[in-house]
Amino acid sequence: xxxxxxxxxxxxxxxxxxxxxxxxxxxxxxxxxxxxxxxxxxxxxxxxxxxxxxxxxxxxxxxxxxxxxxxxxxxxxxxxxxxxxxxxxxxxxxxxxxxxxxxxxxxxxxxxxxxxxxxxxxxxxxxxxxxxxxxxxxxxxxxxxxxxxxxxxxxxxxxxxxxxxxxxxxxxxxxxxxxxxxxxxxxxxxxxxxxxxxxxxxxxxxxxxxxxxxxxxxxxxxxxxxxxxxxxxxxxxxxxxxxxxxxxxxxxxxxxxxxxxxxxxxxxxxxxxxxxxxxxxxxxxxxxxxxxxxxxxxxxxxxxxxxxxxxxxxxxxxxxxxxxxxxxxxxxxxxxxxxxxxxxxxxxxxxxxxxxxxxxxxxxxxxxx
Amino acid sequence: xxxxxxxxxxxxxxxxxxxxxxxxxxxxxxxxxxxxxxxxxxxxxxxxxxxxxxxxxxxxxxxxxxxxxxxxxxxxxxxxxxxxxxxxxxxxxxxxxxxxxxxxxxxxxxxxxxxxxxxxxxxxxxxxxxxxxxxxxxxxxxxxxxxxxxxxxxxxxxxxxxxxxxxxxxxxxxxxxxxxxxxxxxxxxxxxxxxxxxxxxxxxxxxxxxxxxxxxxxxxxxxxxxxxxxxxxxxxxxxxxxxxxxxxxxxxxxxxxxxxxxxxxxxxxxxxxxxxxxxxxxxxxxxxxxxxxxxxxxxxxxxxxxxxxxxxxxxxxxxxxxxxxxxxxxxxxxxxxxxxxxxxxxxxxxxxxxxxxxxxxxxxxxxxx
Numbered sequence: 240x241x242x243x244x245x246x247x248x249x250x251x252x253x254x255x256x257x258x259x260x261x262x263x264x265x266x267x268x269x270x271x272x273x274x275x276x277x278x279x280x281x282x283x284x285x286x287x288x289x290x291x292x293x294x295x296x297x298x299x300x301x302x303x304x305x306x307x308x309x310x311x312x313x314x315x316x317x318x319x320x321x322x323x324x325x326x327x328x329x330x331x332x333x334x335x336x337x338x339x340x341x342x343x344x345x346x347x348x349x350x351x352x353x354x355x356x357x358x359x360x361x362x363x364x365x366x367x368x369x370x371x372x373x374x375x376x377x378x379x380x381x382x383x384x385x386x387x388x389x390x391x392x393x394x395x396x397x398x399x400x401x402x403x404x405x406x407x408x409x410x411x412x413x414x415x416x417x418x419x420x421x422x423x424x425x426x427x428x429x430x431x432x433x434x435x436x437x438x439x440x441x442x443x444x445x446x447x448x449x450x451x452x453x454x455x456x457x458x459x460x461x462x463x464x465x466x467x468x469x470x471x472x473x474x475x476x477x478x479x480x481x482x483x484x485x486x487x488x489x490x491x492x493x494x495x496x497x498x499x500x501x502x503x504x505x506x507x508x509x510x511x512x513x514x515x516x517x518x519x520x521x522x523x524x525x526x527x528x529x530x531x532x533x534x535x536x537x538x539x540x541x542x543x544x545x546x547x548x549x550x551x552x553x554x555x556x557x558x559x560x561x562x563x564x565x566x567x568x569x570x571x572x573x574x575x576x577x578x579x580x581x582x583x584x585x586x587x588x589x590x591x592x593x594x595x596x597x598x599x600x601x602x603x604x605x606x607x608x
Numbered sequence: 609x610x611x612x613x614x615x616x617x618x619x620x621x622x623x624x625x626x627x628x629x630x631x632x633x634x635x636x637x638x639x640x641x642x643x644x645x646x647x648x649x650x651x652x653x654x655x656x657x658x659x660x661x662x663x664x665x666x667x668x669x670x671x672x673x674x675x676x677x678x679x680x681x682x683x684x685x686x687x688x689x690x691x692x693x694x695x696x697x698x699x700x701x702x703x704x705x706x707x708x709x710x711x712x713x714x715x716x717x718x719x720x721x722x723x724x725x726x727x728x729x730x731x732x733x734x735x736x737x738x739x740x741x742x743x744x745x746x747x748x749x750x751x752x753x754x755x756x757x758x759x760x761x762x763x764x765x766x767x768x769x770x771x772x773x774x775x776x777x778x779x780x781x782x783x784x785x786x787x788x789x790x791x792x793x794x795x796x797x798x799x800x801x802x803x804x805x806x807x808x809x810x811x812x813x814x815x816x817x818x819x820x821x822x823x824x825x826x827x828x829x830x831x832x833x834x835x836x837x838x839x840x841x842x843x844x845x846x847x848x849x850x851x852x853x854x855x856x857x858x859x860x861x862x863x864x865x866x867x868x869x870x871x872x873x874x875x876x877x878x879x880x881x882x883x884x885x886x887x888x889x890x891x892x893x894x895x896x897x898x899x900x901x902x903x904x905x906x907x908x909x910x911x912x913x914x915x916x917x918x919x920x921x922x923x924x925x926x927x928x929x930x931x932x933x934x935x936x937x938x939x940x941x942x943x944x945x946x947x948x949x950x951x952x953x954x955x956x957x958x959x960x961x962x963x964x965x966x967x968x969x970x971x972x973x974x975x976x977x
Binding site for chain 1: 673676690917922929936
């Protein structure tokens with residue numbers, strides 16, 4: 240039996256700096272997890288990720304179930320061996336992507352039937368099936384199968400919440416491996432009473448961590464922040480909180496300010512493949528003609544491989560020439576920006592100056608964005 | 609004044625193992641140079657290339673002249689700084705690519721007028737212009753501007769040879785930098801008398817090295833090998849010989865057997881982007897269904913990052929999922945195969961067992977190809 244204990248080392252306001260123990264090592268929180276949808280963080284090697292000192296990475300159950308198949312990955316020794324990543328991995332439940340990516344899907348009280356976006360074949364995922372797939376994949380953190388409703392549809396959110404709670408309980412029962420931490424997912428749209436109900440129900444299952452789902456799906460920023468504050472107030476404080484699909488620098492800061500410990504997002508890797516760099520002051524369009532002869536790096540405060548060794552002019556050239564190296568070097572830079580930001584946030588919390596750090600960051604970020 | 613002396617350390621038959629001195633370090637020959645057409649070896653970082661212990665890399669004058677421009681690269685400190693490669697670089701003259709890539713081109717006795725494949729703009733390259741561009745780029749080895757005729761057209765080869773020789777002499781006169789070695793290019797199609805004439809003329813210029821051009825452009829393998837033997841017989845032996853555009857393992861072996869010291873080719877990097885691995889026994893289609901659950905690496909005799917850490921099944925998954933990492937990992941493997949092969953060839957020559965090595969290699973390579 241593995242322990243997934245979460246220790247809070249320091250607090251400032253709602254912000255927390257902690258350590259989450261997993262079978263593949265300790266995670267220092269708050270943290271940002273790069274996304275490796277198909278068992279690879281797009282355009283970088285595991286060795287480059289290690290050099291960036293990434294802790295947790297995410298992989299997607301829906302994609303890996305369809306291709307190459309969770310049983311194939313299990314035969315090959317599990318996801319850590321498959322993708323050559325010895326540090327902690329988190330897999331989602333497949334639910335969100337079934338709802339958003341699969342060609343057609345039909346939700347019932349027992350689960351979801353859908354058609355593959357790859358070949359149109361029909362599949363069904365239930366809570367038990369989601370756990371089976373995630374046990375075959377073998378990540379350190381796995382997610383309960385949930386349903387995410389339209390944020391402004393009360394009736395749909397009530398149904399989604401019934402499913403999410405019943406399914407979470409079935410996931411707990413279906414789980415057989417002791418070396419994986421099952422996180423519950425709080426739903427409820429923009430409705431405070433539903434959110435509180437969801438926190439109460441899932442907290443009663445005494446899970447090792449909780450995700451806040453159904454955010455960044457169309458609601459306003461103000462609503463997002465209000466829900467985070469509400470959920471923070473009601474959640475057990477000794478469990479890590481994971482805000483799914485959020486990763487812009489300003490959202491990381493405001494999330495940590497509201498008690499979030501774990502974030503993931505495709506943003507830094509996706510922007511990199513679309514010639515956009517993330518710096519500590521805003522976004523940079525690397526194709527901009529102003530960089531034609533620019534000797535300095537993209538961000539002269541950055542310590543990454545890209546900024547240490549390459550001029551902005553070279554990166555612009557790679558972008559215009561459509562070279563793969565552009566994606567690799569910008570991915571390294573963007574991930575370094577977010578990973579370093581999270582380490583700086585953590586240090587600021589521990590040293591009691593997070594409020595100033597956050598205010599200063601947001602002031603400079605908005606100015607240049 | 610830099611010395612570009614070539615020292616032959618060991619011989620076996622026509623095969624030579626030597627050291628070529630350049631301002632960016634010594635090159636151990638025979639060697640294979642990866643191609644970085646647009647100032648990047650496609651899909652790998654300079655750091656990954658260093659880990660592979662690549663010596664010389666090639667970049668293309670035609671491409672870099674058009675984008676980002678040789679003057680821009682000069683302002684940024686030259687090609688070594690621009691692409692962050694501190695080891696030796698070779699640039700071609702632009703001639704071959706103008707002839708094969710530009711939309712329309714018109715050759716006269718003074719040079720070539722052509723249209724850019726990027727934007728259709730009109731440009732003119734003369735021998736003097738080619739040297740000026742290559743001096744702006746600042747590679748260690750630069751090439752004389754030449755004309756490559758149809759291998760079987762005697763009359764065209766006679767004209768091309770007149771141009772090639774007159775242009776080589778103009779390149780020598782135009783050259784101003786002492787830290788670049790200008791290589792001449794031997795032309796003459798499949799015609800022994802033209803080839804001998806070309807060797808004699810270019811040898812009289814006492815250049816620091818010689819390329820054998822106009823091969824692998826449509827003639828038979830037997831004709832290629834016959835011309836290599838002929839050229840080897842007539843070339844001054846204390847100068848390195850460079851066979852342009854050749855890089856399949858069997859051609860490296862048969863080239864070294866005929867006195868070639870330097871090779872370059874896009875083959876290993878291009879095959880990698882088309883899911884093909886090169887092993888010591890032949891080519892591997894990584895998408896093959898036989899690798900679906902294959903735990904072993906692509907090549908269990910290979911010491912590269914890819915083969916040390918990833919199963920064939922994972923590589924097949926990346927290929928099918930169209931992930932960029934497939935190109936990176938296969939490029940690392942393919943380059944390692946050729947770079948290691950060249951080091952093994954060199955060691956075999958020095959230890960007097962190259963004939964056995966070559967026979968053994970060719971026997972096993974052809975069996976499984």
